[in-house]
Amino acid sequence: xxxxxxxxxxxxxxxxxxxxxxxxxxxxxxxxxxxxxxxxxxxxxxxxxxxxxxxxxxxxxxxxxxxxxxxxxxxxxxxxxxxxxxxxxxxxxxxxxxxxx
Numbered sequence: 001x002x003x004x005x006x007x008x009x010x011x012x013x014x015x016x017x018x019x020x021x022x023x024x025x026x027x028x029x030x031x032x033x034x035x036x037x038x039x040x041x042x043x044x045x046x047x048x049x050x051x052x053x054x055x056x057x058x059x060x061x062x063x064x065x066x067x068x069x070x071x072x073x074x075x076x077x078x079x080x081x082x083x084x085x086x087x088x089x090x091x092x093x094x095x096x097x098x099x100x101x
Contacts (some may be wrong), residue, residue: 043054068077071085 042050045051066082068075069077069082069085070079071088074081076082076085
């Protein structure tokens, strides 16, 4: 079966494979068109259930990469709060030492 589907560089084999390639392309285009038509029919429904279902299908499923971070006193959700907590935790202020004499 695999040998039958290989296309060699000779013109005669390409001519014999051309109907196969055209049939394959039309098959996949028909599937693509059927999916598009089905989706459009689904969107044309006006009941609230299908509207919310379509919205859940198209909703961006963005995952927050950094979860809320607990500092010594509060839980930070904003980017600026997380950045400040990281900065103070990873780079604390250096200790103060007396000047050498």
